[in-house]
Amino acid sequence: xxxxxxxxxxxxxxxxxxxxxxxxxxxxxxxxxxxxxxxxxxxxxxxxxxxxxxxxxxxxxxxxxxxxxxxxxxxxxxxxxxxxxxxxxxxxxxxxxxxxxxxxxxxxxxxxxxxxxxxxxxxxxxxxxxxxxxxxxxxxxxxxxxxxxxxxxxxxxxxxxxxxxxxxxxxxxxxxxxxxxxxxxxxxxxxxxxxxxxxxxxxxxxxxxxxxxxxxxxxxxxxxxxxxxxxxxxxxxxxxxxxxxxxxxxxxxxxxxxxxxxxxxxxxxxxxxxxxxxxxxxxxxxxxxxxxxxxxxxxxxxxxxxxxxxxxxx
Numbered sequence: 126x127x128x129x130x131x132x133x134x135x136x137x138x139x140x141x142x143x144x145x146x147x148x149x150x151x152x153x154x155x156x157x158x159x160x161x162x163x164x165x166x167x168x169x170x171x172x173x174x175x176x177x178x179x180x181x182x183x184x185x186x187x188x189x190x191x192x193x194x195x196x197x198x199x200x201x202x203x204x205x206x207x208x209x210x211x212x213x214x215x216x217x218x219x220x221x222x223x224x225x226x227x228x229x230x231x232x233x234x235x236x237x238x239x240x241x242x243x244x245x246x247x248x249x250x251x252x253x254x255x256x257x258x259x260x261x262x263x264x265x266x267x268x269x270x271x272x273x274x275x276x277x278x279x280x281x282x283x284x285x286x287x288x289x290x291x292x293x294x295x296x297x298x299x300x301x302x303x304x305x306x307x308x309x310x311x312x313x314x315x316x317x318x319x320x321x322x323x324x325x326x327x328x329x330x331x332x333x334x335x336x337x338x339x340x341x342x343x344x345x346x347x348x349x350x351x352x353x354x355x356x357x358x359x360x361x362x363x364x365x366x367x368x369x370x371x372x373x374x375x376x377x378x379x380x381x382x383x384x385x386x387x388x389x390x391x392x393x394x395x396x397x398x399x400x401x402x403x404x405x406x407x408x409x410x411x412x413x414x415x416x417x418x419x420x421x422x423x424x425x426x427x428x429x430x431x432x433x434x435x436x437x438x439x
Contacts (some may be wrong), residue, residue, distance in 0.1 A: 144233045145170050146254040163261050169265050237253060285315060297342060317348070
């Protein structure tokens with residue numbers, strides 16, 4: 126069962142590393158350790174990102190929400206038994222009712238968040254190898270999937286923040302090559318954001334690569350049409366025309382923030398955009414993931430009924 130004593134101490138190169146960005150990985154003594162259970166990775170990630178010990182009751186409900194409490198607790202005990210046959214056995218600490226991950230080494234997500242808070246953008250973006258727990262799907266646990274989706278989005282926005290700051294720094298020193306690279310990485314995370322396409326076009330034009338800037342406008346138009354069913358905004362078209370007609374001029378003397386500021390993503394304004402997004406959610410998430418998790422089981426009849434009298438209770 127999970128340890129109730131302190132974990133072993135490590136120094137130097139033998140400190141274990143837990144990587145949760147991209148496909149999760151555990152390295153101990155320089156060797157990658159196997160952890161084949163998807164729920165095992167999910168449990169480690171949840172404990173690693175929890176600021177305080179987590180109750181067994183909460184974990185049982187989180188990972189087995191459809192089970193009766195007794196069955197859910199039994200499943201949790203089985204999962205913990207499996208984990209205690211792996212390389213993480215020394216780091217799971219329990220007082221009987223709660224669990225804590227007492228990790229003596231580096232956890233990439235924790236380090237990433239700390240670096241973002243201190244403005245160490247370059248080191249932070251190097252840690253972001255992909256979304257949190259990439260490829261880990263727990264099909265029978267909607268509460269955990271909801272938590273995971275929220276964590277992924279928060280980390281994605283922090284990554285976009287770091288890349289924006291890095292781009293500003295590169296532009297301040299006229300390092301157009303690296304500025305272009307960081308904007309392209311932003312687009313890989315947020316390719317519906319027209320402000321990023323505008324920024325890329327302006328960087329290319331300012332660097333004298335007019336033909337490539339015009340080509341990126343066409344790429345922007347194709348992405349927006351395919352993904353959202355909308356055309357580029359008037360501002361994007363105006364920028365394109367100024368580059369095409371040779372009227373684009375860099376704003377000499379403007380700060381990087383004034384010239385290329387990219388605010389956080391905003392809600393999509395068009396009804397067609399919302400319809401497109403809902404369609405993608407159904408095809409990529411509901412039909413491809415959730416529907417597969419229930420197999421041939423039929424839907425549950427919730428037997429909904431109006432109960433207006435319930436509203437009278439104070």
